[in-house]
Amino acid sequence: MLPLVLAAAAGAVAVIPTTGAPLADDSNVHAKIRSGVVLGLSAGGGVGAASGYPNNSTEIGDPAYHSASGTMFGSSASLLVMGALSDYVNFGFWFARAEFRNGDWRSEGTGGGLRVELFPLIALYPRLQGLGLFGQFGVGGGSLASTTVPDAPGSSGTQSFVGTGALYEWSFGKVLGGHLAAGPSLEYDAIFSQPFERHGLLATARLVFYGGP
Numbered sequence: 001m002l003p004l005v006l007a008a009a010a011g012a013v014a015v016i017p018t019t020g021a022p023l024a025d026d027s028n029v030h031a032k033i034r035s036g037v038v039l040g041l042s043a044g045g046g047v048g049a050a051s052g053y054p055n056n057s058t059e060i061g062d063p064a065y066h067s068a069s070g071t072m073f074g075s076s077a078s079l080l081v082m083g084a085l086s087d088y089v090n091f092g093f094w095f096a097r098a099e100f101r102n103g104d105w106r107s108e109g110t111g112g113g114l115r116v117e118l119f120p121l122i123a124l125y126p127r128l129q130g131l132g133l134f135g136q137f138g139v140g141g142g143s144l145a146s147t148t149v150p151d152a153p154g155s156s157g158t159q160s161f162v163g164t165g166a167l168y169e170w171s172f173g174k175v176l177g178g179h180l181a182a183g184p185s186l187e188y189d190a191i192f193s194q195p196f197e198r199h200g201l202l203a204t205a206r207l208v209f210y211g212g213p
Contacts, residue, residue: 033087033122033129033171035212036178040080042185044204048072048100050107050144052155052196060195065153069107069144074100076189076202082115084210087129090117094136096163098189098200104148109191109198111161113138130170130183136163140191142198157193164188167206178211 051068059065075098082092094115100107115136121128140161146152165187173180185206191198 032212034084034090034119034210035087036084037211038080038082038084038090038092038208039211040078040082040206040208042078042080042204042206043076044185044202045073045075046200046202048074048098048107048198048200050100050105050109050142050155050196050198052144052157052193054153055156055195059153067105067144067146067153067155069100069105070102072100072102072105072107074098074107074200076200076204078204080115080208082117084212087122088119090132091115094138096189098202100198100200101147104146105144106147107142107144107198109140109142109200111136111138111140111163111189111191113161117167130168130181132167132169134163134165134167134187137161141193142191142196144196144198155196157191157196159193160191162190162192169206169208171210174213175209176211178209178213180207180209182207 049069053060053065078096080094082090084090095112097110117132117134119132121131138161141158143156145154167185169181169183171179171181185204187202189200
């Protein structure tokens with residue numbers, strides 16, 4: 001009987017870890033960078049150009065009614081409502097408005113739709129984990145009007161909006177259970193419709209709130 005008791009005790013001691021035993025290495029577990037709801041604002045300026053015809057079927061294509069702005073300068077502002085699906089992907093909605101001017105023309109434009117932001121370098125090069133690429137797609141509308149000739153033909157239209165660009169963000173400041181991030185963004189936007197098109201290259205500053213830690 002005694003040998004059996006001693007053998008059982010020895011087996012129990014064998015399976016009890018000693019306090020000096022090394023713990024499993026979890027240093028490679030990636031901390032969450034982006035999670036939760038994503039609310040953002042961006043604003044900045046850049047250059048653009050617009051051209052087209054009045055939104056009238058009898059005037060579209062008639063050279064007498066064609067107008068073109070040449071290079072204009074202006075500002076832009078955007079609102080973002082998205083979700084961080086992972087550290088690598090933000091997806092959701094955007095809305096933007098931009099206005100460009102030069103000495104002879106003024107162009108206004110708005111757009112809204114879906115936006116996706118990708119952060120591909122988190123694992124490959126963690127120092128650039130804030131570098132992202134984005135695309136935004138939806139419906140946009142714009143107009144072009146002369147500021148010097150009252151009777152000059154203008155142009156307008158509503159149809160497709162496409163944008164793409166790159167951004168960088170630095171995380172800072174814990175707030176409301178989440179954190180803030182900010183950084184620069186460079187983007188190209190285009191509005192296309194049958195009578196009107198507009199292109200813009202914009203440099204903006206971006207501020208976002210991530211609802212997760």
